[in-house]
Amino acid sequence: MVFISLYICLLCAKTTLQEFGTPVDTCLSANESNEKENDCEMSNTKERTFICIKPDAVQRGLIGNIIERFEQRGYKLVAMKMMKASKSHLEIHYQELQGKPFFKSLVDYMSSGPVVAMVWEGLDVVKQGRQMLGATNPLNSMPGTIRGDFSIQTGRNIVHGSDSLSSAEREIAHWFKPDELCEWNSATATWVYE
Structure with a gap:
């Protein structure tokens, strides 16, 4: 039990907020002011996030592994x-990175093969999904995260995940038509949520 608690704290300690940024602390230390909200606590917000399995993961046969991680966590696939x-x-999807030196190679790489675009739904899924993915640079990702377990280089980090609610809304609307989002009730929902 101590190992699990320590592992969860380590996962929460370092995460990346931007797709090609550097790891930043998202959890507050015990010494920081109690007036600040601790980002390690899950909210009660049911939301949707956009996750895209990149060409390297498709080529390596990791689609099932990535989907399984989200399903095992209790999130619901809706598209x-x-x-x-x-x-x-x-270019529209990555428009915020347009001035970066790696932009062209990123677009070339992402268009080099098939991707799997998905929408996942659940409590706090945007933030928790990013933590499940691990740091953008896989070498900074903890074991047990998707990138920590399956990738080595930033340029081949196997999966994209929305970094905020507003990004999720924009990305979902960009990749899916409204009628492609499937509204359904999971039979296991009562076993996942109180």
Whole structure:
């Protein structure tokens, strides 16, 4: 039990807030002011996030492993499609990175093969999903995270996840039409949520 608690604290200690940024602390230390909200606590907000399995993960046969992680956590899949995204579609998706030196190679890489675009639903799924993915640089990702277990380099970090609610809303609308989002009730919901 101590190991599990320590592991959860370690997972929460370092995470990345931007797809190609550097790891930043998201949890407050015990010495910080009690007036600040501790980001390690799960909210009661049911929300949706966009997760995209990148071409390297598709080629390596990791689609099932990534989906399994989200399902085992208790999140509900409400949309999924496999597609080869066009460069123009990806340029819009990554528009916030347009001035970065790696932008062209990122778009080239993401358009080099099929991706699996997904929408997951559940409590605090945007933040928790990012923690499940691990740091953008896989070398900074903890074992047990998707990137920590399956990738080595930032340029081949196997999966994208929305970094905020507003990003999730924008990305979901960009990748999916409203009628592609499947509203359904999971039979296991009462076993996941109080």
